[in-house]
Amino acid sequence: LAKTTQPISMDSYEGQEVNITCSHNNIATNDYITWYQQFPSQGPRFIIQGYKTKVTNEVASLFIPADRKSSTLSLPRVSLSDTAVYYCLVGLRSNDYKLSFGAGTTVTVRA
Amino acid sequence: DAGITQSPRHKVTETGTPVTLRCHQTENHRYMYWYRQDPGHGLRLIHYSYGVKDTDKGEVSDGYSVSRSKTEDFLLTLESATSSQTSVYFCAISEWASGGSSYNEQFFGPGTRLTVL
Numbered sequence: 001l002a003k004t005t006q007p008i009s010m011d012s013y014e015g016q017e018v019n020i021t022c023s024h025n026n027i028a029t030n031d032y033i034t035w036y037q038q039f040p041s042q043g044p045r046f047i048i049q050g051y052k053t054k055v056t057n058e059v060a061s062l063f064i065p066a067d068r069k070s071s072t073l074s075l076p077r078v079s080l081s082d083t084a085v086y087y088c089l090v091g092l093r094s095n096d097y098k099l100s101f102g103a104g105t106t107v108t109v110r111a
Numbered sequence: 112d113a114g115i116t117q118s119p120r121h122k123v124t125e126t127g128t129p130v131t132l133r134c135h136q137t138e139n140h141r142y143m144y145w146y147r148q149d150p151g152h153g154l155r156l157i158h159y160s161y162g163v164k165d166t167d168k169g170e171v172s173d174g175y176s177v178s179r180s181k182t183e184d185f186l187l188t189l190e191s192a193t194s195s196q197t198s199v200y201f202c203a204i205s206e207w208a209s210g211g212s213s214y215n216e217q218f219f220g221p222g223t224r225l226t227v228l
Contacts, residue, residue, distance in 0.1 A: 043201045043219025044154065087153065100170065101146075101154035 004088045009106040018075040020105050022088030025069050033064060033071045036087045036101070044087060044101065048073070075107075083109045114138050115220035117202050123226045130189040132223050134202030136182075142205045143185040144169075144217065145177060147198040154201065160185055192227040199224050 005023040012018045024033070032051050036044040037059075048055060050062040050071070061074040075082055085104040114137030124130050134143060142161055146154040146169075156169030158177040166177050174196060176188045189196055202220040 041222070043203065043222055044217075045219065046216040085153075100156070103151055103153040 004090055004102060006086075006088050006102070006105045008103065009108070011108050011110065012078055013110050014079055015077050018078050018082070018107055018109075020073045020075075020086055020088075020107070021070055022073070023070045024088070024090045027068050027090050031090050033062065033068075034089045034091075035060070035062065035073050036089065038085045038087070038104070040084075044085075047086075078107075078109045080109050080111060083107060115202060115204055115218060117200075117220040117223045119223060120221065121224045123228065124192055125228050126193055127191050130192050130225065130227075132187045132200055132202075132225070134185045134187070134220060136185075136204050138204060138206075138218070139182060140204040140206045140218075141182075143179065144203040144205075145175070145185065145187045146201045146203065147171065147196075148201060148222075149198050157187065157200075192225075194227050197225060197227045 003026065006020060010018060010020060032049055034049040035047050037047045038044040047059050048057055048062045050064050052064050052068060055062045063072045063074065073086060085106050087101045087104040089101065116135045118133045122130065142159065144159040145157040147157055148154050155171045157171055157175050158166055158169055160166045160179040163179055163182055166179060174189060174193065176190065178186045185202060187200065200223045203217040205217045
């Protein structure tokens with residue numbers, strides 16, 4: 001399984017864009033990059049997944065460079081409710097039951 | 112939200128006592144998982160199931176056993192609870208993504224907070 005490295009924590013203010021970079025130097029050719037979000041006292045929830053270039057949905061954007069050794073989750077114009085832990089996972093799309101969530105990145109949004 | 116419930120939601124027990132946590136789903140998903148979450152460690156997989164009576168170990172399985180006699184229920188048992196098993200336990204479910212055509216996103220339950228004194 002590809003090991004991932006992401007910052008432990010990040011602080012931001014309402015209305016700003018938050019970018020969280022995840023390093024995954026030993027990503028395999030068939031691996032996908034997936035991000036989950038976890039609010040306090042809740043289980044994680046899937047927010048976005050990508051293989052290369054850019055993916056965007058109603059919650060976030062995911063930027064993946066050509067070498068795929070890193071990826072950046074972008075949260076546009078954050079609000080207080082975006083305060084959460086964000087996990088970067090790397091693995092096969094259809095066999096993610098062995099994925100490790102790691103410690104994630106705690107994003108704190110302040111007023 | 113996916114139909115996943117966990118029981119109990121909170122439990123306090125003493126060292127050496129057996130504890131069983133239950134995960135129940137109404138989605139008929141094939142895969143079920145048990146994770147524990149501790150400060151600084153994120154979520155760590157304890158055991159998972161890929162079908163009725165089919166289970167396998169995760170990265171932190173020592174001291175835990177599981178059973179799945181029905182599609183909808185996945186039980187996690189601590190045969191003799193220890194203080195190191197004080198944690199928040201999450202159950203998750205997912206469905207098989209055939210041919211890689213769709214992502215088998217994991218849906219999580221609300222969690223069970225277990226305290227072992």
